[in-house]
Amino acid sequence: MVFELTDALGEAISKALENQDKKFLVDAKISALVEEGQNVSPDGDRFYELPPWDSADGFSLMEDFVNGLHSPLAYTDLQAALHSGKGVFRGFKDVLKRYPLIERRWHYFKSRALLTYVNGWYNSLRESWGLEKLDSEPEETEDLLQDDFTFCEYNSNEDRQDALALLNQAAKDAGADISGDIAGAFASLWQSQFERNEGEQKGFVCRTFDGKIAGCVVWSPCPKKSSASFLIEGLFVEQNCRGLGIASALFERAISSLKAAGAQWVIIANTFIPDLMQGMLNRSGFKKIGSTWIADLLGDLNALQ
Known part of the structure; x- marks a missing residue:
């Protein structure tokens, strides 16, 4: 069953990927997410598994963001948080709170990266349905500067x-x-x-x-x-x-x-x-x-x- 990846569904999938406590599926019939459970399981027709995403992927995303920073103070502090050895994700968030402008850029960077990833996954599904690929790069939605x-x-x-x-x-x-x-x-x-x-x-x-x-x-x-x-x-x-x-x-x-x-x-x-x-x-x-x-x-x- 084919479904359309709307902006709302794409954002919902992006958020669901970061939820390590629950598993969600796309219900193609209603073009929405449903929680996987006893009566709902992936079948490759109506219910589709989300693309794989775990804490290692999240860590790599944080590394990519920090490696692209040219703000010396924030770069140094965020690198220290990434290599602290424990509580990395919490430490990363705590450091970002000290740099509000960098924090805004992180959320924008993460959102675009996740949407690009989700769009790539959706294009793989479209190919299996015999449909053409769509542009996987999300549109620029804001000028942060x-x-x-x-x-x-x-x-x-x-x-x-x-x-x-x-x-x-x-x-x-x-x-x-x-x-x-x-x-x-x-x-x-x-x-x-x-x-x-x-x-x-x-x-x-x-x-x-x-x-x-x-x-x-x-x-x-x-x-x-x-x-x-x-x-x-x-x-x-x-x-x-x-x-x-x-x-x-x-x-x-x-x-x-x-x-x-x-x-x-x-x-x-x-x-x-x-x-x-x-x-x-x-x-x-x-x-x-x-x-x-x-x-x-x-x-x-x-x-x-």
Whole structure:
């Protein structure tokens, strides 16, 4: 007997997979779940077994999520929970509660992964029924970044102190494995660059809905009064908000704004570029020349070679 995998049924199956105390079946006649029991058992016609799922699968899903995190603090704490040896699932949940934004992303990640798994199982059934497969990837249903944060234009009078706090934290993090003196040197260098053309600065700020700074990007003409070349003086994200896509969102807004203003050259210099950000720069058309990254928004950087 054929049944349709509706959104509601797909979500119900996903939740049932995580229930290790009861076993459920799909009743094809009513397209709903029923609990397996004395009078209800799988028969491959009306009552279908759910795809297999156990605690090992759940653990692998948690590992996949953590391995894809780029938020250092949450990553470290969640890795510790996964390898604690006992009470792993409870420990994982307890750690997530300390990182509400990461917790939301976990639930979204888990939901999509389970729905993809259920859709794959359903496609196997469709093949046995002689029907074509359906797309197994669930549709994107929300933009978590827009749900959790607001983006607005940078205002030096209102945002400068928050931006400098992010700068100092980034410098401290960059020099953490070397020495406090190096962190101070980074902070001094970056602040000098950040304030070199304060009156001409433009940029974007990302804030949580309760007004806390989450990240910022700032640029100004270089040399001063130039209408063609601009220096990105800072791109910083608050420590607990890293790995959520904020840096990419700010960077994309910056490049779009500079293009709209007719800028040609965009320069990033005298700053620490993490490996993850280097990939973003390459994808955005930047080229590394010496220790500086440059993008030609109007032409071909090969002309510089």
